[in-house]
Amino acid sequence: MSGDPFRESLGAFVLGQLGEPERIAVQAHVDGCPACRAEVADLRPAVELLGLADPSRVSDAPAVPAGLGESVLARIRAERRPRRAPRRAALVAAAVLIAVSAGGIGYAVGRPTAPLEPVAVAGSAPGVSARAALVPHTWGMEIKLEATGFTPGRAYRVLVRDRAGRQSPAGGFVGTGTVPMTCNLNSSVLRRDAAGFTVLDAGDAGGAVALAADF
Ligand SMILES: [Zn+2]
Incomplete structure (x- = not known):
């Protein structure tokens, strides 16, 4: 199984990331x-147990912090004992509890282990104030976007541009006006391949650019 390039993607795969x-x-x-x-x-x-974790206890929105799933799965892999299936369920449950509490604490203090790369953003929409940082992952790149001024109730979508000029979706959000929003946006473009991102007004027929960043 070592050398199987897909193996490291399985965690993100089962987590739907x-x-x-x-x-x-x-x-x-x-x-x-x-x-x-x-x-x-x-x-x-x-993963089904992880779904039972209460996201409202985490101040900052995502049901599963980006690094948490991988840390759970790493523990499960480390503790796995082949051909002793009955023990595995107990080990998995214990690993999930350990990782959920550890991940929760890590997230509350800003996940110090995750390397954050601040990037400059330029707002094109009036009143938008934003800052962004990137988190490189094995499965792609995460954008942490903090902003105010996106039109309340209006939908926006985010595209990551790679060095070849291809655009890949990185999710979307709804504007919150003057209320600060913190949004974690995930894309399948690896950090080393990414050249920038744009936030487009999804309600606009022309897809007007509301925010842009070039790395
Ligand atoms: Zn395989």
Whole structure:
């Protein structure tokens, strides 16, 4: 199983954190790779437990902080004992509890282990004030966007541009006006391939650019 390039993507895959092109690629591989299929089957119960964690206890919105899933899965992999299936469920449950509490604390103090890369942003929409930082992941790149001034109730979508000029979706949000918003946006473009991102007014027929960043 070592050397299987898809293996490191399985955690993000079962957590639903992959962008669509990568998700399809991993699904296709899992369908044809018994080792990865077994791994996915092992990880699912832990992911279902993670879904039971109460997101309202985390001040800052995401149900599962980006690094948490991987840390849970790393513990599960480390503690796994082949051919001793009955012990595994207990180990998985313990690993999830440890990782949820550890991840929760880490998140509350700003996740010091995650390298944040601040990037300059330029607002094109009147009244928009924003700052952004990037988090490189093995599965892609996360944009942490803090902003005010996006029109309340209006939908915006975010695209990441790679060095070849291709645009990949990185999710979207609804404007909150003068209320500060903190938004974590995930894309399947790796940091080393990413050249910038744009925030587009999704309600506008022309998709007007409301915010842009070039790295
Ligand atoms: Zn595989």
